[in-house]
Amino acid sequence: MSAGMSQITTWLRDPNPTSRRQARLGQAYMAWLRMRRNPLAMVGLGIVAVLMIMAAFAPWLAPHDPITQDLSNRLHPPFTPGHILGTDDFGRDILSRILYGSRITLFIIGLVAVTAPVFGLAVGTVAGYFGGWTDEILMRITDIFLAFPKLILALALVAVLGPGMENAILAIAITSWPPYARVARAETLTVRTSDYIAAVRLQGAGPVRIILGHVMPMCLPSVIIRVTLDMAGVILIAAGLGFLGLGVQPPLPEWGAMISAGRKYLFEQWWVATMPGLAIFIVSLGFNLLGDGLRDVLDPRSAGR
Amino acid sequence: MSLLSVKNLRVSFDTEAGLVEAVRGVSFDLGRERLGIVGESGSGKTMTGRAVLRLIRPPGRIEADSLLFDGQDLMTASEREMRALRGPRIAMVMQDPKYSLNPVMKVGAQLVEGLRQRDRMSKMDAHDKAIAALEAVQIRDPERVMEAYPHELSGGMGQRVMIAMMLIPNPDLLIADEPTSALDVTVQAEVLAILDNLVKTRGMGLIFISHDLRLVARFCDRVLVMYKGRVVEELAAKDLMQAKHPYTQGLLNCLPRIGGPRQPLPGLDRSADWAV
């Protein structure tokens, strides 16, 4: 096993890669080594990894069914046999609900992460590259969206579209894209004056090729870092919507909705609201730490120097 | 007694790609003379200069058999003792004044800062001393320069301000790291002449780090030629044309000359034994 591993690492460290794939994987490996030196980033990565494992293996990890009610078992405290984190007001095991809820959390942040940043990246790079009127118009539209408080706008959208998980995700995505546009535009303005852009323009390349192939790859690190840092915010907005009853609907075990339901019992049976609250806190912290760690690794200014 | 004595200096960096040895056993002695350290990029010349001032941060490591400045052991000196040395006794002038002068402070404020904080001079005295320092570097309008911001000065002027600033506390040793590389050719000569004059009149030691062999030979008394972290040759500047080491000879011969032959310029044989 270790002989195989060292063979793979030698292949990855090869200074003369023989294919595109080897070159890219080699770079990824070096980035991974750099990140490994940052203990806090590894903690963040660990938390995110645990989240993913929880979501993937929830049916096998959860000791009980998250939906079935058992009113004779209501509001048992933590460390009750069979219910490590206690039960909620419908007798459902909180641990199981948290485990299944991680799927919902992951689904929400996953969908938002592939829609909002992509749109923001497109808007930002086009605005930054062309400048002039294109820049003005696109940025003013961005400003308008940015000016709305996220939660209020999300509420308004959900009020119009109706409650539910898909609509909550749509609402969050629509309110999240402006910062990515800003970040992408700032990077584009820096990149636009580089010699390598001048060189490819001199070769006769058109704006589409330049933006997609040359500008966007340079903006990606900032956007990726921003995405991980925003994940915490997305989870909280989803939780907020759930808390207000406008997001994921019961009996689905979304963490925010769980906190809302546990509000009534906050003083006597504190665990019903606190456990999902802790889950949100830990996952947000994990994404924040990961984002910080990625910043050191992905910053194009430090890459490879 | 020599001003600076370096024996077997080693500087290495721990990177994720492995150990990088920037300086691999450099030794030299410096009196109150002008020593040039010449090398190409990666030769370790800048790291040598910074190691003397202990300006290398982790993951860099400095090791030496001995590193003595005027009898004081720099390897065991505490950070506090080093701070007391940097500035008043050992000064450093760097390449680009755009990056080494504080862009948001007026020049006068920067010149006076050290005097007021470290030497506790009054405002008037510090101002006068700063003006005198600017006049020493042949700036004809010192009052105007005192009121200017660094970006308002030309490259040559900025570098002269830098030199003035570094020489105010009258250090014993000046380390100049490519001080004229960012300047135009006509300005280079002026700045070097000023530096030359100041070093001679104050009896300072000078370490002049550069990639330009011809420049260093003209300006310094002795030359150290470095390659990949090691000193490959040490000679008096006037003996440069009789250099024995193939690397030094290669460096001298590979430069184009005005009026020279149009044949391909001789390069360096990087497969030779010394090139490892």
Place this chain on the structure above:
Amino acid sequence: MALIEIDNLSVTFLSKGHRVNAVKDVSLSVAAQESFGLVGESGSGKSTILRAICGLAPISGGAIRIGGQVLDRKAGKAFAVRVQMVFQDPYASLHPRHIIDRTLSEPLAIHGIGDTDARVMRALDDVGLPRNFRFRFPHQLSGGQRQRVAIARALMLEPEILLLDEPTSALDASVQAETLNLLNRLRAERGLTFLMVSHDLAVIDHMCDRVLVMQHGAAVEELTRDQLAGAQMKTDYARSLFAASADRMLAG
């Protein structure tokens, strides 16, 4: 008929609120297969002339003609196959996230030229780089190697004219020698026309047949190589540049 003709070129642009007269009424002409140098200190406008030819700086007066045709601002592909440029900073002229293979094959892709693999490998051979550098990233190459890639890239489209903006200023002396030798060899092999900018008179003397000295955006004096070598300058500025050239510092 000269290949490059620049008539009374002026370039003025706004920088931080001020009007900058980067180039003032400069004229020159370069014959086919000739090597012409522009020499001057910073702010002389020499690099701006190159950028004006490429359409990277606005032309506020005068005209530039390539092969008799006036330069079209939106020249694009037709221009690209005639004129290419090698930039000064090897650390900035290659895209940091593209492997060398991508950098070299992109001009071919833009122009729909096939046989990419063979051409890329031939390009690497021509500039003396080992073929297994194909899949490296720029940060895995030294400055001199990057500049060779930049030269190879400029020659992918087989242009007639190569604009060189201080191609060796950022390189070590020994690497500079190798790069200059390479450029001379390629010029001889392919019959290229060079328009080269440098602040180093010795480099210009080695590479160019004629040279134009510039200062503060204006043309000061045009010299042939013999005049330069024989120190037969007529203007004071050209003479002071000659005297200050580091080359003069060593007697022999």
